[in-house]
Structure formats: C-alpha cells, structure tokens
Amino acid sequence: MTVFILRRVLQAILVLAITSLVVFLGVYAIGDPLEILLPADASMAERAQVTASLHLDDPLALQYWNFIVQALQGNFGRSFVFNRPALEVIFERLPATLELVTTSLILSLIIGIPLGFLAGTRPRTVTDETIMTGSILGFSLPNFWQGMMLIMIFSVWLGWLPSTGRGDTGTILGVRTSYATWDGFVHLLLPATNLALAQIALVIRLTRTGVQETMPLDFVKYARARGISERRILSVHVFKTILIPIVTVLGIEFGSLIAFAVVTETIFAWPGVGKLIIDSINMLDRPIVVAYILVIVSMFIVINLVVDVLYSLLDPRIRSRAS
Amino acid sequence: MIAARIRGESMGARIARGLLSSPKATIAAIICVVLITSAILAPLIAPQNPYDLTEIDFFDAKLPPMSEGYTGMTYLLGTDGQGRDMLSAMLYGLRTSLAVGVTAGLLAMMVGTALGLVAAYRGGVIDSFIMRFVDLMLGFPTILVALMILVVFGQGVDKVILALVFVQWAYFARAVRATAMVETGKEYAEAARCLGIPAWRIMGGHILPNCLPPLIVIATIQVAGAIAAEATLSFLGIGLPITEPSLGLLIANGYQVMLAGLYWMSVYPGLLLLVLVFSVNIVGDRLREILNPRLAQ
Numbered sequence: 001m002t003v004f005i006l007r008r009v010l011q012a013i014l015v016l017a018i019t020s021l022v023v024f025l026g027v028y029a030i031g032d033p034l035e036i037l038l039p040a041d042a043s044m045a046e047r048a049q050v051t052a053s054l055h056l057d058d059p060l061a062l063q064y065w066n067f068i069v070q071a072l073q074g075n076f077g078r079s080f081v082f083n084r085p086a087l088e089v090i091f092e093r094l095p096a097t098l099e100l101v102t103t104s105l106i107l108s109l110i111i112g113i114p115l116g117f118l119a120g121t122r123p124r125t126v127t128d129e130t131i132m133t134g135s136i137l138g139f140s141l142p143n144f145w146q147g148m149m150l151i152m153i154f155s156v157w158l159g160w161l162p163s164t165g166r167g168d169t170g171t172i173l174g175v176r177t178s179y180a181t182w183d184g185f186v187h188l189l190l191p192a193t194n195l196a197l198a199q200i201a202l203v204i205r206l207t208r209t210g211v212q213e214t215m216p217l218d219f220v221k222y223a224r225a226r227g228i229s230e231r232r233i234l235s236v237h238v239f240k241t242i243l244i245p246i247v248t249v250l251g252i253e254f255g256s257l258i259a260f261a262v263v264t265e266t267i268f269a270w271p272g273v274g275k276l277i278i279d280s281i282n283m284l285d286r287p288i289v290v291a292y293i294l295v296i297v298s299m300f301i302v303i304n305l306v307v308d309v310l311y312s313l314l315d316p317r318i319r320s321r322a323s
Numbered sequence: 324m325i326a327a328r329i330r331g332e333s334m335g336a337r338i339a340r341g342l343l344s345s346p347k348a349t350i351a352a353i354i355c356v357v358l359i360t361s362a363i364l365a366p367l368i369a370p371q372n373p374y375d376l377t378e379i380d381f382f383d384a385k386l387p388p389m390s391e392g393y394t395g396m397t398y399l400l401g402t403d404g405q406g407r408d409m410l411s412a413m414l415y416g417l418r419t420s421l422a423v424g425v426t427a428g429l430l431a432m433m434v435g436t437a438l439g440l441v442a443a444y445r446g447g448v449i450d451s452f453i454m455r456f457v458d459l460m461l462g463f464p465t466i467l468v469a470l471m472i473l474v475v476f477g478q479g480v481d482k483v484i485l486a487l488v489f490v491q492w493a494y495f496a497r498a499v500r501a502t503a504m505v506e507t508g509k510e511y512a513e514a515a516r517c518l519g520i521p522a523w524r525i526m527g528g529h530i531l532p533n534c535l536p537p538l539i540v541i542a543t544i545q546v547a548g549a550i551a552a553e554a555t556l557s558f559l560g561i562g563l564p565i566t567e568p569s570l571g572l573l574i575a576n577g578y579q580v581m582l583a584g585l586y587w588m589s590v591y592p593g594l595l596l597l598v599l600v601f602s603v604n605i606v607g608d609r610l611r612e613i614l615n616p617r618l619a620q
Contacts, residue, residue, distance in 0.1 A: 142554055142600065145593035145597065148578055
C-alpha cells in the first residue's frame with residue numbers, strides 16, 4: 001500500500017515538473033518579456049540593464065531552476081496589470097470560482113439523479129427516450145451559447161434574473177459567499193445552471209446505467225420478496241449502491257468544472273479565476289497566466305491522486321493490478 | 324454482428340441498415356449530409372460572398388431577419404454589424420468550423436491509432452509508457468490543455484488544430500489499444516507472424532481493419548467534440564483569428580450586441596452549431612449501438 005501511494009506521489013511530482021517546464025519554456029523562453037516591459041524606443045544600454053536585472057542572460061537551465069525555486073516559495077512574480085503578487089491575485093479570486101463550481105455540482109445531483117432514476121426504471125419507453133435524447137442535447141449544447149441563451153431568456157425577455165456579475169456577498173461562518181444575500185443568490189443561479197448542464201447530462205447517464213445494472217441483482221429481488229415497497233427499494237437500497245460511482249466521477253469532474261468555469265465566467269462576468277485567466281491572456285499578463293496554469297494543474301493532480309488512493313483503499317483489486 | 328457476417332453483409336451496409344432502422348438517427352444523418360454539402364458548396368449557394376467588400380453594403384448593417392436592404396436583396400436571417408448577410412456568413416462559418424473540426428478529428432485519429440496499435444502490438448515498456456501518457460491526457464479537461472497549448476504557441480488555425488489533436492488523440496489510442504490487444508492474440512495474427520510478414524503490415528493490414536468499428540464511433544463523437552471545442556476557444560478569443568470566421572467567432576461577435584436586442588447575430592449561428600453538433604452526436608450514439616456486438620443483440 002505504501003509503495004503504491006509513493007509511486008503515485010512520485011508520478012504526480014513528475015507530471016507537475018513536466019508541466020512547469022512546458023509552461024516555463026512556452027511563456028518565458030519563446031516570448032520575449034523585454035517587448036512588454038520596455039518602451040519601443042529603449043536604448044541598447046537600457047535593454048542590457050533590464051536583461052541583466054531580470055537574469056535573462058543566464059543559461060536556460062539556470063533560469064528554469066530559479067523559476068522553480070521561486071515558484072515553490074509561492075512567488076510567481078508580480079502581475080503586470082495589478083502590480084501585486086500573481087499568486088495573491090489568484091487566491092483572492094478562487095473562492096468565487098469554487099462557489100460557482102460547488103453550486104453546479106449540487107444542482108447536477110438534485111436534477112440529474114431523479115431524471116436518471118425515471119429513465120432507468122422505465123427502459124425503452126417514451127420517458128426514457130426523451131430523457132436520454134435530452135441528455136445528448138445537454139452534451140451537445142455548446143456551453144457558451146447555452147449561457148447566452150439563458151441570459152437572453154431569463155434576463156432580457158423575462159427580466160427575472162440579473163445577467164452578469166456576482167452581486168452582493170455576505171459572510172456565513174467567516175466565509176464570504178453569495179448565499180448570504182438574496183441579491184447574491186439570484187446572481188448565482190444563471191451561471192451555476194450554465195456550468196451544471198453538461199454535468200446534469202452526465203449524472204443522468206450514470207444514474208440510468210447504475211439503476212439498470214442494479215435492478216436485476218439478487219439483493220433487490222430479496223428486498224422485494226421481503227415485501228418492501230418498490231419506492232423504498234429504489235430510494236434506499238438501489239440509491240445507496242449507485243451513489244458510489246456517481247460521487248467518484250463527480251469528484252474527478254470537480255477539477256474539470258474549475259477549468260470549464262473559464263467559459264461560464266467570461267459570459268456572466270463572474271469575478272473568478274476563469275475570467276481572470278482570459279483577461280490575463282489578452283493583456284499578456286504572463287505571471288498570472290503561469291501561476292494560474294500551475295495552480296490549477298496542481299489542484300488537478302492532487303484531486304486525481306486522492307481519488308486514486310481512496311479507490312485503492314476501498315477496492316483492493318485496483319491495488320494489485322497497479323503493482 | 325456474426326449474423327451480419329454470415330449474411331455476407333459489408334460494414335457499410337450494416338451501418339446504413341442500422342441508421343435507417345431508427346427514425347431519429349435517419350433524420351440526424353440526413354441533417355449531417357445536408358450541412359456538410361452546403362458547407363462544401365457555400366460559395367455557390369450563399370446569397371452573397373460575405374467577405375467580398377464589393378458585395379456588402381454598410382447601409383444594410385444590423386437589419387433584422389426578413390428585411391429588404393438597399394441593394395434590393397432580402398436578408399432571410401438579417402445582417403451583422405457590417406451589413407453582411409447572416410445566412411451567407413453562417414454558411415462560410417460552417418465551412419470553417421467543419422474544416423477545422425474534421426481535420427483535427429482525422430489527425431487525432433491517425434496519431435492515436437498509430438500509438439494505440441504500437442502499444443498493443445509491442446507491449447511491455449512501450450505499452451506502459453504510451454498508456455501512462457494516455458491516462459495523463461484523459462485526466463485533464465480538454466479546455467485546460469487547449470488553453471495551455473494556445474498560450475504557449477499563440478493563435479492561428481494550425482495552432483487550434485494542434486491543440487485539438489493534442490487533447491483528442493488519447494481517446495483513439497485507448498480504444499484502438501483495447502481492441503488490438505484482443506486481436507493480436509487471435510490465430511490469424513499469429514499465423515501472419517509465422518509467415519514472417521513484417522510487423523508494420525500485420526498491424527496496418529491485418530489488425531487495424533478489425534479495430535475499425537470502435538474507431539468509427541469514436542471518430543464521429545470526437546469530430547463533434549472538436550467542432551464544439553473550436554467554437555468555444557474562438558468565442559473566448561483565443562482560437563481562430565478574425566480572418567477565419569468560424570461559427571464560434573460569429574457567435575462571439577453577435578454576443579456583443581445581443582443585450583441590445585439584436586438577437587439574430589448570435590442566436591442563428593448558435594442554433595446552426597447546436598444542430599450540427601447534436602446531429603453528429605445522435606449519429607455517433609446510434610453507430611455505437613450498431614457496431615457494439617454486446618449492444619447489438
């Protein structure tokens with residue numbers, strides 16, 4: 001077990017090292033920071049001075065080493081736009097994104113599981129066909145366009161919900177969140193729905209497959225034989241069994257939602273890290289871009305690592321197959 | 324599947340019969356054919372060439388659908404901010420979107436198939452190296468990897484295709500490897516080896532044809548994915564340049580005026596994109612049912 005975890009941790013570190021190298025080479029070595037930092041009419045002497053002060057004349061390997069040492073201390077340089085440490089700017093925006101992502105996950109569970117049950121318990125009926133076609137539609141709807149249509153329908157035509165921004169936030173148990181105020185809550189609804197739609201489709205599919213695979217099993221037959229009502233069998237016995245794969249997949253999807261928040265945040269002007277990265281790419285704010293990629297990739301690697309380890313703790317077959 | 328073989332039915336015939344047996348899939352397949360044909364024929368069937376400045380009139384800008392312009396032409400779907408006919412712009416956009424999506428999908432298929440075959444046939448260290456890489460790629464969300472590649476290499480059609488290939492090859496590699504592993508162990512592959520046929524010919528000529536069913540399914544779904552991903556990247560402003568207006572860029576341009584009530588500039592290109600991706604996905608879903616021997620029973 002320890003060997004398995006150790007191997008996984010080593011692999012994770014290797015992946016992070018490769019990512020950092022690629023990003024470093026791409027952003028720092030291929031592009032020329034001098035073009036951004038210096039005015040176009042700078043003299044050769046000024047160029048040489050800035051080059052030396054930024055250590056741009058060091059060998060590439062040494063530059064990378066310095067970059068890594070600094071990054072490990074949480075120093076990704078100062079943002080050109082905000083003139084503050086890049087990491088600080090990102091961590092300031094991260095809570096807004098996490099709030100959006102968590103809300104979407106909850107939405108996808110409370111909408112997806114009932115629909116999946118409906119489809120799964122009535123295979124090959126009109127209900128099943130409609131729900132499954134709907135879930136393909138959910139996968140196919142381009143996220144950004146679907147968000148625009150939400151704004152169009154609920155903000156422009158109906159005028160029910162605000163279109164952009166985060167609204168007022170309040171504090172619950174020391175955490176700043178939109179849930180604390182009504183204004184914040186209504187601002188959260190549209191972006192969260194937008195981000196959740198593909199997840200809802202995914203949860204529907206997982207639930208439907210789970211229900212169909214579980215229903216013929218012996219324990220369900222036994223429960224029926226004991227005279228337990230069909231409703232209780234579904235909502236307690238079957239539900240518990242299929243929850244495991246759904247929760248696992250959603251755990252992994254958490255990271256990908258953070259990445260997809262880029263699109264949602266851009267449409268709804270949600271002040272999270274996703275909007276920050278797109279703005280930073282457009283304004284060539286390199287420290288932020290580098291810090292964002294490395295922070296998100298690290299989060300991803302950690303999530304995958306935790307899921308892997310938890311899985312192997314729960315299911316010994318995986319452990320033996322991997323070693 | 325075996326029944327089909329016994330009837331002497333080719334794979335093409337089997338696919339056609341399977342698609343036609345489902346009304347939903349038939350409609351989706353017809354829509355796909357119509358859209359692809361109109362994209363190819365765009366310069367012939369579009370009411371105007373939206374990127375020829377002599378054909379567009381700035382006075383016709385921002386006209387709602389079905390209105391008649393100064394030039395005497397009726398704009399079925401309205402015009403954009405520069406006075407371009409939306410329908411024509413959409414047909415040209417569809418052309419770009421399809422070209423990028425299909426190119427990326429096919430390239431990803433070639434790369435992924437080659438690596439998957441090698442992994443399955445060689446096994447050992449090469450296999451575990453390739454598959455570790457595949458796991459790694461599949462673990463990251465498409466958009467994050469594409470974003471990284473575009474940040475590193477910059478914008479452009481070739482870079483977008485590169486990014487899409489990079490995020491999609493792993494799906495093909497995984498599927499081909501799984502099928503090829505089974506096929507490599509079969510007698511015909513062994514017989515071919517005994518005859519001293521070179522490895523590349525066994526892989527390409529003997530094993531590959533038997534891996535085609537899952538490949539076709541994945542290729543369909545990945546092309547749909549590539550089209551949607553390109554549109555998303557272009558919408559975010561980090562995909563295709565303005566000189567290559569795909570559906571995603573049209574939508575992005577329309578988005579800026581949508582809140583002012585000029586809905587047609589973003590709604591119609593979006594609907595077209597949706598219909599395209601949705602139909603391809605429906606066909607892909609049906610293909611999966613037809614070509615998967617377990618589901619075909």
